[in-house]
Amino acid sequence: xxxxxxxxxxxxxxxxxxxxxxxxxxxxxxxxxxxxxxxxxxxxxxxxxxxxxxxxxxxxxxxxxxxxxxxxxxxxxxxxxxxxxxxxxxxxxxxxxxxxxxxxxxxxxxxxxxxxxxxxxxxxxxxxxxxxxxxxxxxxxxxxxxxxxxxxxxxxxxxxxxxxxxxxxxxxxxxxxxxxxxxxxxxxxxxxxxxxxxxxxxxxxxxxxxxxxxxxxxxxxxxxxxxxxxxxxxxxxxxxxxx
Amino acid sequence: xxxxxxxxxxxxxxxxxxxxxxxxxxxxxxxxxxxxxxxxxxxxxxxxxxxxxxxxxxxxxxxxxxxxxxxxxxxxxxxxxxxxxxxxxxxxxxxxxxxxxxxxxxxxxxxxxxxxxxxxxxxxxxxxxxxxxxxxxxxxxxxxxxxxxxxxxxxxxxxxxxxxxxxxxxxxxxxxxxxxxxxxxxxxxxxxxxxxxxxxxxxxxxxxxxxxxxxxxxxxxxxxxxxxxxxxxxxxxxxxxxxxxxxxxxxxxxxxxxxxxxxxxxxxxxxxxxxxxxxxxxxxxxxxxxxxxxxxxx
Numbered sequence: 001x002x003x004x005x006x007x008x009x010x011x012x013x014x015x016x017x018x019x020x021x022x023x024x025x026x027x028x029x030x031x032x033x034x035x036x037x038x039x040x041x042x043x044x045x046x047x048x049x050x051x052x053x054x055x056x057x058x059x060x061x062x063x064x065x066x067x068x069x070x071x072x073x074x075x076x077x078x079x080x081x082x083x084x085x086x087x088x089x090x091x092x093x094x095x096x097x098x099x100x101x102x103x104x105x106x107x108x109x110x111x112x113x114x115x116x117x118x119x120x121x122x123x124x125x126x127x128x129x130x131x132x133x134x135x136x137x138x139x140x141x142x143x144x145x146x147x148x149x150x151x152x153x154x155x156x157x158x159x160x161x162x163x164x165x166x167x168x169x170x171x172x173x174x175x176x177x178x179x180x181x182x183x184x185x186x187x188x189x190x191x192x193x194x195x196x197x198x199x200x201x202x203x204x205x206x207x208x209x210x211x212x213x214x215x216x217x218x219x220x221x222x223x224x225x226x227x228x229x230x231x232x233x234x235x236x237x238x239x240x241x242x243x
Numbered sequence: 244x245x246x247x248x249x250x251x252x253x254x255x256x257x258x259x260x261x262x263x264x265x266x267x268x269x270x271x272x273x274x275x276x277x278x279x280x281x282x283x284x285x286x287x288x289x290x291x292x293x294x295x296x297x298x299x300x301x302x303x304x305x306x307x308x309x310x311x312x313x314x315x316x317x318x319x320x321x322x323x324x325x326x327x328x329x330x331x332x333x334x335x336x337x338x339x340x341x342x343x344x345x346x347x348x349x350x351x352x353x354x355x356x357x358x359x360x361x362x363x364x365x366x367x368x369x370x371x372x373x374x375x376x377x378x379x380x381x382x383x384x385x386x387x388x389x390x391x392x393x394x395x396x397x398x399x400x401x402x403x404x405x406x407x408x409x410x411x412x413x414x415x416x417x418x419x420x421x422x423x424x425x426x427x428x429x430x431x432x433x434x435x436x437x438x439x440x441x442x443x444x445x446x447x448x449x450x451x452x453x454x455x456x457x458x459x460x461x462x463x464x465x466x467x468x469x470x471x472x473x474x475x476x477x478x479x480x481x482x483x484x485x486x487x488x489x490x491x492x493x494x495x496x497x498x499x500x501x502x503x504x505x506x507x508x509x510x511x512x513x514x515x516x517x518x519x520x521x522x523x524x525x526x527x528x529x530x531x532x533x534x535x536x537x538x539x540x541x
Contacts, residue, residue: 052515071514071528090528092514093498111498111530130530131495150495150533 016044016067026053036062052092057085063102077104080121096123099140112149115142118159124213131168134161137178143213153180154190162209164218172226176233181206181223191242192232196225244394245419246272247406249480249510250520251387251487251539257506257521262383266375268509268516269390273371275512276394279405280374281366283415284388288360288484293336296356296364297346298329298402305350306330316345327377328402329356329365336360339412354403354440359413361386361484366405386541389482391417397425398443408446410437411453413484418445419497419512420476428473448473452481466490466536478531480510481538488538495533502526508539 019029029047036042045066050056054074057066060083068076071089081100090108099118106114109127116132118140125133128146132154139159150168153161156178166184173190179202180193189195198221206220231239248268252258262284269280299305302325310323313332321342322333334342339358346353357364365378371392375381391406398404407415422428425444428451433439437450451473455465462481466488469479478497481488489510491499502509502517504526511517514528531537 051518052513073513073515090514092500109530111500112496131533150493 016046017042018046018048020048021051021053021056022049026055030055030058033057033060033062033064033066036060036064038062040064050089054092057083060085060102071108080104090127091125096121096140099123109146115140118142122209122212128165134159134178137161141209141212143209143215145215147184150187151190153178153193156180160205160209162206162213162223164215172228174232175226175228177228179205180226182226183218183223186224186226189226192229193226194229196227198223198225244275245406246275246392246512246516247390247417247419247478247480247510248272248512248516249387249389249417249482249487249489251508252385252506253508254506258386259384261385261388263381264520265388265390266371266381267519268511269371269392270375271516271518272392272512276392277370278393278395278400279366279368279402280371280390280392281364281405281407281417282375282378282380282388282390283357283362283364283407283409283417283482284380284383284385285361285413285482285484286363286383286385288413290336290360292333293339293358293360294363295332295334295339295342295346295358296329296362297332297350297353298356298366299350299353300328300402301352302328302330305353309350312349313342313345316349317341326365326379328367329378331363357407357409357413357415359409359484362409362413362415362482364407364409364415366391366407367402368400368405386485387482387487389415389417389480389487396421397445398441401441403441404443406445407482408443408449410446410450411456414449414453414456414482416445416449416452416479416481418448419478420492422448422473422475422477424474444475448477448479456483462486462488462540463536463538466538470534478512483540486538486540488536489531490536491531491533493534499531500528501531501537502528 043064047068050070050072052073056072056076058078061081063082065084068087073092075094077085078097082102084103086105091110093112096104097116099121101120103122105124110125110129113132114129115123116135123142125144129148131149133148133152135154137156137159141160143162147165153172157176163182167186169187170190172193203220310321314321319335406417409415422444425447452465478491
């Protein structure tokens with residue numbers, strides 16, 4: 001990940017702006033991030049002592065890198081638009097909700113609805129994600145190294161969800177055009193979600209996402225693809241049992 | 244919302260700090276529920292002594308001389324220690340039922356929060372900080388405890404509507420969520436002899452567990468039963484004399500984080516509640532699975 005590499009380099013050079021949440025309020029941090037003007041030289045940030053705080057680095061709209069040292073609570077990095085945010089810990093519910101662009105890397109686990117409604121960018125969860133991962137995703141790419149919980153990709157509209165481990169119950173319930181790739185076993189598929197053929201373009205797509213997410217030693221051909229049977233788009237009385 | 248916490252100590256060296264640790268955990272979740280707060284602490288159980296925690300809106304009036312009057316009524320020695328609106332009565336274990344009955348006559352306005360060999364329960368309207376200070380919870384010692392800060396949805400903001408709910412000896416429960424079939428379950432439990440103090444949905448969950456355990460189930464089996472018999476949203480944390488359990492409904496939308504080290508097992512609605520526990524950076528931290536029972540016993 002180029003952005004993360006940049007952040008490390010800058011920190012080593014002593015250029016990262018360090019924000020200790022045991023000394024400064026969350027509001028001060030987020031306001032400082034929101035004040036960043038295009039082309040600002042403050043491109044590397046480090047956040048210390050998050051201790052489960054909510055809404056850390058929400059609404060950042062500049063291409064800076066932010067390293068959060070520790071675990072965060074609800075809604076970390078929500079609405080991210082262009083920043084490269086790394087959480088060196090686990091994340092509470094709603095991490096990266098409605099991300100527009102940029103990248104978010106969670107070194108630990110993520111709680112419920114990671115990447116919900118995300119419109120773009122890349123969310124990487126190096127541990128497990130729990131229930132409702134990628135719910136209503138609308139263009140985001142999500143790569144989970146571990147497992148995902150139940151009701152993931154519920155009503156997912158577009159984008160790609162790549163899971164190296166297993167998926168819980170009701171994967172892709174009422175899915176639209178998002179593509180789901182799972183390497184392990186799927187507990188059950190939700191309404192209107194079916195297994196589909198892995199064609200060469202899908203292998204290429206998954207390989208690209210694995211590369212972007214820094215995953216090595218895993219072949220794109222090991223994944224199965226799931227997507228919409230497209231029977232529930234419009235109400236049809238013959239499909240009433242499927243709802 | 245609501246915030247719930249639980250702490251089950253494995254290391255005896257931490258027991259003097261149980262009240263302080265649990266208080267810290269609960270106060271950190273104050274913004275999840277400002278209406279009322281409560282805590283149940285399990286001290287070392289005693290075979291020779293039972294404790295009854297009582298509450299009164301007018302403690303000066305109701306608690307004065309009560310120990311002597313109660314001792315006379317039940318014919319055995321009674322001690323009474325007042326803490327603000329609550330008091331802990333200590334007496335012989337085989338006189339608990341007699342004491343409960345006598346209390347109804349002697350002081351019809353007081354409420355019984357809970358009883359048992361180990362548990363003491365303190366709950367009031369107000370923020371966790373105020374409730375913890377009022378009852379000096381930080382100085383309490385014990386083996387395990389649970390706590391709750393409430394954002395009311397299903398019944399009124401009153402002392403009796405606060406959690407934990409205790410419906411059996413040394414049993415209590417805190418709940419984040421809301422039950423939708425509590426009226427029906429309450430009717431069934433009343434038919435089986437259970438009694439209720441409030442209209443609250445959580446009291447039904449507590450009574451359900453007490454009822455199952457009275458029918459011979461262990462804590463784990465009773466918790467397993469909630470998954471099929473209770474409808475609604477719930478994360479429950481439960482205490483018994485020597486045990487501590489957690490269960491979430493199959494949808495699991497109410498948050499939960501757990502941590503375990505060689506010294507303790509801890510539960511919090513959020514990770515925030517766990518950040519000040521000793522050794523948390525190296526603890527095993529995980530989100531309890533939906534529809535899965537977790538329990539520990541001493």
